[in-house]
Amino acid sequence: MNVDLYERFWMWSSGGIIAVFIASIIYTSAAQSLQPPSHVETIDPQTARTSPGFAQPSVTLNADGSATVHIMAQMFAFLPTEIRVPRGQPITFRMTSPDVIHGFQIVKTNGNAMVVPGYVTQFTTRFDTPGEYLIVCNEYCGLGHHIMFSTLIVEDDVEMAGDVGAGAGQ
Amino acid sequence: MIASRRLALANFWVGIGAFGIASVMALMQALSRADLDLPWRTPGMYYMSVTAHGVLMALVFTTFIIMGFGYVVTERTLERALVGRQVAWVGFWVALAGTAAAAVAILTGNASILYTFYPPLMAHPAFYIGATLLVVGSWLWCGVILRTWLAWKKDNPGARIPLPLVGMLAAIFVWLLATPGVAAEMLFQLIPWSLGLKETVDPVLARTLFWWFGHPLVYFWLIPAYVVWYTVTPRVAGGKLFSDPLARLVFVLFIVLSTPVGFHHQLLDPGIPAGWKFFHTMNTELILFPSFVTAFTVVASFEVAGRMKGATGWFDWLEKLPWGNPQFSSVALAMLIFAIGGFGGAINAAFGMNAMVHNTAWIQGHFHLTVGTATALTFMGLCYWLIPILTKRELELGLLARVQPYIWFMGMLLFSVSNHLTGLQGMPRRVYEFDYGGSPIAQEWAAGTGISALGGVFLFVSAACFMAVMLGTGLAGKKGYEEDIEFAEPLEPAGDKARILDKMWLWVTIGVVLVMAAYAVPIIQHIMMDTFGSTGFRLF
Numbered sequence: 001m002n003v004d005l006y007e008r009f010w011m012w013s014s015g016g017i018i019a020v021f022i023a024s025i026i027y028t029s030a031a032q033s034l035q036p037p038s039h040v041e042t043i044d045p046q047t048a049r050t051s052p053g054f055a056q057p058s059v060t061l062n063a064d065g066s067a068t069v070h071i072m073a074q075m076f077a078f079l080p081t082e083i084r085v086p087r088g089q090p091i092t093f094r095m096t097s098p099d100v101i102h103g104f105q106i107v108k109t110n111g112n113a114m115v116v117p118g119y120v121t122q123f124t125t126r127f128d129t130p131g132e133y134l135i136v137c138n139e140y141c142g143l144g145h146h147i148m149f150s151t152l153i154v155e156d157d158v159e160m161a162g163d164v165g166a167g168a169g170q
Numbered sequence: 171m172i173a174s175r176r177l178a179l180a181n182f183w184v185g186i187g188a189f190g191i192a193s194v195m196a197l198m199q200a201l202s203r204a205d206l207d208l209p210w211r212t213p214g215m216y217y218m219s220v221t222a223h224g225v226l227m228a229l230v231f232t233t234f235i236i237m238g239f240g241y242v243v244t245e246r247t248l249e250r251a252l253v254g255r256q257v258a259w260v261g262f263w264v265a266l267a268g269t270a271a272a273a274v275a276i277l278t279g280n281a282s283i284l285y286t287f288y289p290p291l292m293a294h295p296a297f298y299i300g301a302t303l304l305v306v307g308s309w310l311w312c313g314v315i316l317r318t319w320l321a322w323k324k325d326n327p328g329a330r331i332p333l334p335l336v337g338m339l340a341a342i343f344v345w346l347l348a349t350p351g352v353a354a355e356m357l358f359q360l361i362p363w364s365l366g367l368k369e370t371v372d373p374v375l376a377r378t379l380f381w382w383f384g385h386p387l388v389y390f391w392l393i394p395a396y397v398v399w400y401t402v403t404p405r406v407a408g409g410k411l412f413s414d415p416l417a418r419l420v421f422v423l424f425i426v427l428s429t430p431v432g433f434h435h436q437l438l439d440p441g442i443p444a445g446w447k448f449f450h451t452m453n454t455e456l457i458l459f460p461s462f463v464t465a466f467t468v469v470a471s472f473e474v475a476g477r478m479k480g481a482t483g484w485f486d487w488l489e490k491l492p493w494g495n496p497q498f499s500s501v502a503l504a505m506l507i508f509a510i511g512g513f514g515g516a517i518n519a520a521f522g523m524n525a526m527v528h529n530t531a532w533i534q535g536h537f538h539l540t541v542g543t544a545t546a547l548t549f550m551g552l553c554y555w556l557i558p559i560l561t562k563r564e565l566e567l568g569l570l571a572r573v574q575p576y577i578w579f580m581g582m583l584l585f586s587v588s589n590h591l592t593g594l595q596g597m598p599r600r601v602y603e604f605d606y607g608g609s610p611i612a613q614e615w616a617a618g619t620g621i622s623a624l625g626g627v628f629l630f631v632s633a634a635c636f637m638a639v640m641l642g643t644g645l646a647g648k649k650g651y652e653e654d655i656e657f658a659e660p661l662e663p664a665g666d667k668a669r670i671l672d673k674m675w676l677w678v679t680i681g682v683v684l685v686m687a688a689y690a691v692p693i694i695q696h697i698m699m700d701t702f703g704s705t706g707f708r709l710f
Contacts, residue, residue, distance in 0.1 A: 002667070003413070003416065004412070004413065004470075006466075006470075007412075007413065007416065007463075007466050007467070007470070010462070010463075010466040011462075011463060011466075014458075014459060014462035014463065015459065017458075017462075018455055018456065018458055018459060018462075021455050021458075021516060021520070022452060022455050024520075025451060025452075025455070025520055025521045025522070028521070028522050029448065029521050029522070034521065034522035035444050035521065035522075036437040036438055036444065036447055036521060036522075036524065036525065037438060037440065038439075038440070038442055038443055038444035038447060039440055040440070040441055040442070040443060040699075041440070041441075042441070042699065042700060042701050042702055043702065044702040045702060045704055046702070046705075075707070075709060099290070099707050100288075100290050100291050100704075100707050101288050101290070101291075101373055103438075103528075103529045103598065105528075105529065105530070105596065105598060107595075107596030107597075107611055107612075108595065108596045108611070110522075110525040110526050111525075112438055112525045112526070112528050112529070113438045113440070113525075114436075114438050114439045114440065115440075116373050116374055116377075116439065116440055116441065117290060117373060117702075117704045118372065118373060118374070118441075118701055118702040118703065118704055119374060119440040119441045119701075120440060121440040122440070133611075134596070134606060134609045134611045134612060136596070136598045136601075136606065137598065138528070138529035138530065138598035138599065139288075139529055140217065140220075140283075140284050140291075140600045141291070142217075142291065142707070142709035142710050143213045143214060143217065143709055143710050144213070144709070145217070145600070145601060145602070146213070146601035146602040146603050146604065147606075149606045149607065149609070
């Protein structure tokens with residue numbers, strides 16, 4: 001097939017751009033563990049409200065300073081409605097829904113995952129900037145979709161976060 | 171002139187009608203975005219209008235216009251009547267009946283589950299059955315065109331498939347590779363579940379089947395627009411198609427690569443291993459290639475047109491193009507917008523960056539550039555070309571037609587750029603309002619949503635102009651318009667070049683193998699896993 005010189009140049013450049021895109025995805029996912037949350041774990045949505053961790057969803061501080069946060073995403077609230085976590089530590093979020101699909105998004109961060117009934121969503125991240133973050137539902141879940149939110153507070157003082165969360169561990 | 175003129179027109183009018191209703195729904199959303207205190211403004215009305223807008227625009231307007239255009243391309247390029255026109259009419263009525271059933275369910279507030287209809291939100295069964303009938307009708311459309319093509323092939327051994335038909339066949343094959351996913355979701359999950367025959371459905375399996383269909387759906391919208399760009403617009407511009415074989419290559423690549431990509435919509439889903447998401451992401455990146463090639467070939471064709479009209483400098487060929495002709499300006503502006511949308515798409519599909527934009531306002535900003543302009547504005551240009559020919563009436567309200575693409579272009583820039591930015595600021599998509607308990611973070615979005623509302627009003631004005639021109643032409647256009655349907659000539663005919671690109675069954679086979687590679691194992695793995703289904707919820 002005879003391809004015009006300029007067009008051939010264009011096609012090679014396009015191929016090059018795509019190669020760069022692919023290489024950057026491979027590099028960031030392999031070298032920096034930049035992977036989408038892909039945890040595979042099932043849970044019965046009918047009994048999720050009484051399941052371990054989700055019966056009283058809360059923050060648990062671990063001995064190594066990291067924290068585990070259980071969240072129940074339901075029509076039309078995230079429980080607990082306020083989360084306090086320590087700054088700079090690995091925070092593992094574990095979430096499920098007893099009703100429909102919700103989206104869990106910590107605004108202005110890349111903390112973003114779907115919460116699907118029947119499954120446990122889990123991902124680990126870290127917050128380096130203390131402050132108050134807004135969590136919103138970003139998947140349409142019914143008439144109250146727009147009133148479904150909660151607050152994440154990242155604090156310097158691990159002890160204080162511990163006061164709030166540690167006692168409530170399962 | 172073509173033999174199935176009335177059939178093609180019937181499809182076009184349903185598509186145009188759906189576009190008109192969907193535009194009104196869009197205006198309701200735009201005013202909601204502006205946070206105006208209107209008396210009828212309720213969450214129920216808002217989520218109903220989002221659903222109606224999505225279904226009528228993305229599924230009904232597009233499908234009917236593509237079916238009408240498909241019949242025109244087939245009969246004109248093969249110079250023969252459709253084989254089985256009665257079947258085509260049956261397909262039309264089945265699709266229309268399904269559309270009506272789904273539309274009634276939506277407009278009466280019984281199916282406010284958005285056009286992605288994720289369970290366990292449960293709509294009235296009429297919605298699922300109606301949507302399924304629309305797809306069944308489109309399958310009959312596929313069958314009629316394939317039969318006509320095969321009959322022609324038998325009578326013309328060795329002849330090159332005319333280029334516009336290559337594009338249409340690509341759209342048909344993509345559709346046939348994609349729709350089994352949604353058909354399985356409807357028939358085995360949603361319809362029996364909504365009828366109460368089945369107690370629960372697995373939402374992740376449903377999402378997987380939906381996106382098996384949902385992403386190639388965008389190529390089903392896009393490929394017929396590319397047919398216009400490659401084989402209609404160069405002629406409208408007064409030039410020739412720059413390269414015929416490369417256009418064929420682009421269409422064939424779509425057959426192969428369109429479908430094994432759906433998990434990039436589910437990158438943030440639980441229950442799907444990261445490896446499969448990665449595989450689909452790689453395929454998604456590859457499918458950028460045919461669009462890159464298209465950008466060159468079509469723009470080069472415009473340059474050819476400018477030079478044939480005497481341009482000699484670097485950029486003066488741009489001035490020679492018929493910017494006042496809406497058949498041209500709609501496509502040129504659609505292409506410009508699509509270039510932005512394409513890069514946004516690469517960001518959406520990127521494994522890591524996706525988390526920043528997933529389900530934010532960025533997403534509606536993105537797909538209003540792609541389907542909402544690259545496809546929709548091109549289809550409006552297509553209507554300016556074909557409706558006068560098919561109705562044999564002159565285009566009415568030509569001035570409105572001339573300004574309409576520019577109003578759309580401006581409105582879409584306002585709407586889309588602002589949505590991309592508020593999305594990066596974290597605003598979720600599809601929310602009735604965004605007070606969030608007076609959160610100062612949410613207040614930052616207000617400026618952007620105000621601009622997007624203004625863009626929405628521009629778009630509505632443009633849509634109203636289009637509807638006025640169409641209805642004016644159809645009802646009151648001056649009779650006696652006698653133009654034939656002509657497609658662009660290539661600079662050089664295909665001749666014997668790259669004949670392998672005409673071997674459709676080869677490409678379809680590769681496409682099937684890739685779909686199997688992408689879906690067979692993850693779906694079987696998923697079904698083997700112990701999962702818990704969900705009962706239906708209806709809170710809308």
